[in-house]
């Protein structure tokens with residue numbers, strides 16, 4: 482096990498949800514957070530799904546963040562590549578890059594009864610301790626990519642609703 486780091490907030494995965502959350506945290510003046518992404522690239526769904534014709538099924542403006550509406554979409558229903566570029570644009574514009582760590586796979590989140598704190602463990606054995614409690618600050622944004630272990634954890638803490646949606650915070 483490597484040296485334990487401390488973060489106020491750890492966000493697992495770097496898709497649309499993480500980018501929105503990261504930008505919101507920065508706007509709120511919270512900067513001691515990290516986004517851990519197991520792939521070597523950001524983007525989630527819009528990185529993974531590159532099949533011909535992959536595109537937004539709602540108008541691009543509606544799929545855009547409320548705070549980043551002024552984007553030169555080429556089509557009413559933007560293609561995958563453009564949505565992927567939009568996410569990168571938001572990361573750049575809102576200076577999220579220093580918070581993102583690529584190629585970091587979260588394998589475990591464990592709770593310490595004594596300190597009432599959670600820590601996150603990665604595949605390489607790194608442990609990140611969270612200053613606040615899990616309910617407030619471990620934010621899993623991974624939906625389709627959740628392992629059953631993490632799903633059970635989220636369910637135990639009422640993050641997963643009956644209809645399968647996940648409440649982030």
Ligand SMILES: Cc1cc2nc3c(=O)[nH]c(=O)nc-3n(C[C@H](O)[C@H](O)[C@H](O)COP(=O)(O)OP(=O)(O)OC[C@H]3O[C@@H](n4cnc5c(N)ncnc54)[C@H](O)[C@@H]3O)c2cc1C
Pocket residue numbers: 493494495496497498499517518519520523524525526527530536537538539544585586587588622623624625626627
């Ligand atoms: C093919 C396809 C098309 C879609 N089209 C639309 C659409 O047109 N309109 C619409 O509204 N919605 C659409 N969706 C729904 C889409 O899932 C959401 O709109 C949104 O992009 C999901 O973002 P997210 O950040 O929640 O999750 P994701 O985009 O799934 O991002 C999760 C990230 O977490 C990472 N991750 C997973 N596990 C770990 C781990 N253990 N450690 C570290 N990182 C991890 C993954 O690599 C991934 O990058 C589509 C979904 C799919 C699959």
